[in-house]
Amino acid sequence: MVIHEMTLEECHDALAQANFARLACQRDGQAYVVPVYLIYDGKYLYGFSTLGQKIEWMRADPLVCVEIDDVKSQNRWTSVVVYGRYEELPDTPEHKAIRLHAHALLQKHAMWWEPACVAVEHRDSPNSLTPIFYRIHLDRMTGHQGSPDSVEGQPAPPTNARNWLSSVLDRVLHPTSFTHRRRDARHGWG
16 A cells, blocks of 8 residues: 555545544543534535534634545545634624525535434533534645555465565564574574
8 A cells, every 4th residue: 555645635625525524622631532524615614513522622722633534445545634723603693694604515415413413312401402503724734645556456475475574573573582483593493
């Protein structure tokens, strides 16, 4: 497998194709990662939630990290990591257009609202029913892509190559037993 660093344009394209992500936030030195639906409009990632741990934590510390991936096989995958900042889009006249934009984007994907609504069933607070739209400002991002190399799909290496690899791995995994076998072979033992 060959792993290469993606260009900024490739990262943007991958974000545009994705709608499922992992959102990481932190509070008091403790990280918290949760799966979320996010939609990219070319500038921001938009999301929807109800009040809960992730919203409380992002309100306390708006620095977040988002990871999206697309795994087609063990040797064909894409992963993009975004470092950014949380911004809540309150239900106020000045945020109405942005909230409508977020809603229109999210609505294009089935079940975009489900994680937030399912989480509400497990809470007692009346505030937990309030819909919260938010966006993530992209400060920087990186991406990597795995693809098969030219030797993948070829016949297995010859037996002597497999034996060489086995001996190298054996030395790494069991260094003391390798030393004893080498000494024993030098003295004709075993």
